[in-house]
Amino acid sequence: MPQRKSLLAIAGFYFCYFAFNGIFSPYWGLYLAALAFPSWQIGILTSLTQVNRIYAPTLWGWLADRSGRQVLILRIAGLMAVSGFTVLLVSREFWPLLLGVWLASFFWSAALPLVEATSMSLLKGDGGAYARLRIWGSIGFVVATVVAGYLIQALGVGVLPWLVMAIMAGLAVYSFLVRPVAANREEGGAAEPFGAILRRGEVRALFAACFLMALAHGPYYSFYSIYVADHGWSKSAIGWLWTIGVMAEIAVFWLMPQLTRRFSLRALLLFGLALAAARFLLIAWGVSHPAVLLLAQLGHGFTFGCHHAVTMAYIHKHFRGAHQAKGQALNIAFSFGLGGTSGGVLAGWLWPHWGGMWVFTAAAFAAVLGGLVAWWSIDRKHS
Incomplete structure (x- = not known):
């Protein structure tokens, strides 16, 4: 109780x-x-x-x-x-x-x-x-x-x-x-020094992949509404596009127990990064087509919802016991903090020179880089 x-x-x-x-x-x-x-x-x-x-x-x-x-x-x-x-x-x-x-x-x-x-x-x-x-x-x-x-x-x-x-x-x-939580400090991983955990190649790769995923989402959170509005979408339609994305996120969160039973964390992480690359390319080049934008927004369920849940599981796996709060804090700092802020700032700087199409294409490239980092360094022995 x-x-x-x-x-x-x-x-x-x-x-x-x-x-x-x-x-x-x-x-x-x-x-x-x-x-x-x-x-x-x-x-x-x-x-x-x-x-x-x-x-x-x-x-x-x-x-x-x-x-x-x-x-x-x-x-x-x-x-x-x-x-x-x-x-x-x-x-x-x-x-x-x-x-x-x-x-x-x-x-x-x-x-x-x-x-x-x-x-x-x-x-x-x-x-x-x-x-x-x-x-x-x-x-x-x-x-x-x-x-x-x-x-x-x-x-x-x-x-x-x-x-x-x-x-x-x-x-x-x-x-x-x-x-x-009384059990918080009873997990064996707490005995390992925090610095030793950070020196693991897989941990550094995880933070790098999270940074790149958040970097890829920077233009989305800062300029998506502006981009679609510039292509003739009404404010009500823009609101519905955002809502569809969050509803897809909710659906994937609800399905995560089944997904984690059927697929490995590595597979779900790589799929989310690959889908992010495809999603931002769809936004970049298909902004005038309703079906394309709808498909791209449905992808938010995996590019955010699934990615976040999988990342949480990896953080818990590596940062146990007395290191849990530090591990979760570093995850937020590298992703929402450094990654999200850098993505938004870079998008703002590049937008007047490149335009939305190429900024979102660059976002897709950042997701590809994140996928390569994850593929090369995270759980390869289990693949």
């Missing part, structure tokens, strides 16, 4: 964590534009959550493993994230927003690797069972994006700070309901 309650709390945490993404990612820039911030300030303020993911998860993961107080740190992170975002209710000036959002996202980014490590401990490293739990994050993203869109349309973009505070309050509550 205690384990079931903790899993329910983690499901609620995932719902709120990714519901925040579903509100903040699409609408934060619109809110800042409505406040008449210049573009350079909007660029800085919208990048804070992503930039913090480069270094903050690693710092917090190290502290959690060093102290053995993962759940305490998780609760502090939840409370401090709420406190930081209160600046949205009291100020519309650049510097207070910069400080408040930086502080909030610094603590907010600490929460996910701690919960991921707890999840994988409770589920004994079962990537399929993890995917069934993580599905609540995808549901939270969809629900929040749709509901926030209707509320902003009805009440104006000024409602955004209140939506953010409501979601972050829920995240803080769930962070207090997650319980420590």
Whole structure:
């Protein structure tokens, strides 16, 4: 029963964590534009959550493993994230927003690797069972994006700070309901020095493949809507294309237990990377064809959902016991942090010179490189 309650709390945490993404990612820039911030300030303020993911998860993961107080740190992170975002209710000036959002996202980014490590401990490293739990994050993203869109349309973009505070309050509550996992430090892998784990060729290849997969997705998250809009797609159609992608992600998360029983982790990892290359080529060259874009969006289930679940299983395999939070933090830092940020920045720099078609083609090439790294270095002895 205690384990079931903790899993329910983690499901609620995932719902709120990714519901925040579903509100903040699409609408934060619109809110800042409505406040008449210049573009350079909007660029800085919208990048804070992503930039913090480069270094903050690693710092917090190290502290959690060093102290053995993962759940305490998780609760502090939840409370401090709420406190930081209160600046949205009291100020519309650049510097207070910069400080408040930086502080909030610094603590907010600490929460996910701690919960991921707890999840994988409770589920004994079962990537399929993890995917069934993580599905609540995808549901939270969809629900929040749709509901926030209707509320902003009805009440104006000024409602955004209140939506953010409501979601972050829920995240803080769930962070207090997650319980420590006694078995976390009983796994044999904890005896191996952390540096020795990082020196394994397979571990470095895994992080490199994750970096390249996130790098490939950088143009998608930053410029997909702009690219398809430039080719005549309406805003409602663009919204449906995003929704289809997340629904495919949810479907694959739900099917992951069957997929992991039938296929090896290596096969699923390589398939996701190969599909990412095909997907971005379809977006690059088939943007004017509805059937092609629909097919490309359905691929999101494997290029994100399956890839993430498989990566979680590999991280749990290599970083056991007292190293779990650090391993999960490094995964987030290399993928969502360094990879996602680099992909978005490079796409922005290349877009005026290359155009969307060739930027998405370059994204496909990055996925190919990730696939080659994974094929050459990860689990070859089992293939």
